[in-house]
């Protein structure tokens with residue numbers, strides 16, 4: 001039997017953020033080189049410090065989690081709206097059936 005262990009969401013804070021000039025590579029696609037244990041940007045080939053790579057991944061992870069939270073909130077609102085509309089449709093259908101079932105009673 002397998003057991004799924006849930007991971008808690010980790011919060012990592014970074015001391016300071018380096019702003020890059022526009023057009024400069026942001027090194028968002030990194031490659032881990034097992035020989036030498038270095039991190040290299042797959043786009044521009046720059047050798048990156050492992051700490052920088054970890055910080056970047058941590059930031060991207062935080063952004064992705066925030067996006068998931070926003071999408072979950074929108075999904076909950078959409079689900080609630082679908083439920084409301086379904087109830088309205090059910091009420092309309094019930095009224096329609098009632099009026100068709102007894103058209104001569106009025």
Ligand SMILES: [Zn+2]
Nearest residue numbers: 025027041044
């Ligand atoms: Zn790069």
